[in-house]
């Protein structure tokens with residue numbers, strides 16, 4: 001492949017047609033009628049050109065993608081789903097490396113160029129950092145050696161062990177994504193668990209991504225604990241809370257103080273735009289200045305049969321869930337799945353601009369249906 005590529009006749013973010021010159025994996029020039037005799041040429045014939053999509057919350061190691069259909073008769077409680085997952089993981093060999101690779105290929109095909117993935121590591125699994133073991137994070141990371149170079153290295157988010165069962169493990173010691181915290185309802189010790197997570201993050205200098213599922217008052221209580229520790233440890237800008245269903249509570253007296261503290265502490269929020277749960281109000285949070293990202297969460301796994309890792313479709317889910325209809329509103333949802341994710345993941349050189357890594361996503365936006373043909377020229381090492 002030529003180290004220089006001229007993407008002809010594209011419309012960056014729907015603007016006027018122009019060319020993009022890409023040298024050594026970076027955008028060198030964006031202008032009409034660029035002359036570059038040494039470049040390979042890809043004429044995208046007036047296609048809309050978007051920046052690479054950012055999958056900021058996946059569970060690569062859990063997907064059953066490519067494994068065929070399995071009956072799902074898990075009970076209604078959270079622990080039923082967790083137990084069902086553990087049972088099937090062994091019974092049908094859900095290999096984390098194989099499944100992660102499959103989902104990465106799927107994501108790349110949809111135009112995703114950056115992925116952050118939680119890694120399953122319940123208290124019956126080996127914790128990350130435990131004598132160098134941790135099959136799931138290793139599986140998720142394996143593509144660093146044999147990986148698809150069209151996507152940047154996956155950033156794993158590693159959970160600690162449950163302190164109520166066997167003491168804190170070394171979450172995220174070697175992983176850039178930092179520690180992640182399963183829902184508080186499982187061990188009924190939110191203070192103990194958060195103390196462990198924050199202590200590990202401090203010890204290894206890693207950011208934190210917390211799964212917070214509790215709705216209403218219980219979620220607000222958990223948020224208070226997170227605010228307290230973020231402030232006390234000076235971790236402003238290094239904490240993300242995923243799902244945060246309690247922010248979708250209709251009582252503004254409950255939600256507004258949480259929003260104020262999220263702003264003050266620069267805590268990011270991840271929302272999938274869930275259909276069946278209260279959702280953080282995307283527009284209100286963005287207007288307040290909160291950094292937001294999104295992700296597919298678990299797809300086609302032991303929890304449910306849905307999902308396809310398509311982050312452009314995720315834009316639609318966010319829009320539907322938040323009642324976004326006008327172009328400027330839809331653009332907000334698109335931003336959450338692109339620049340918002342890049343901001344939360346602290347990605348360097350992201351975007352459709354000169355000097356950025358060349359991760360362009362030409363889309364045949366007219367006539368529908370939209371067809372995508374990613375042009376990935378970044379060379380991640």
Ligand SMILES: [Zn+2]
Pocket residue numbers: 057058059118211242297298
């Ligand atoms: Zn998740």
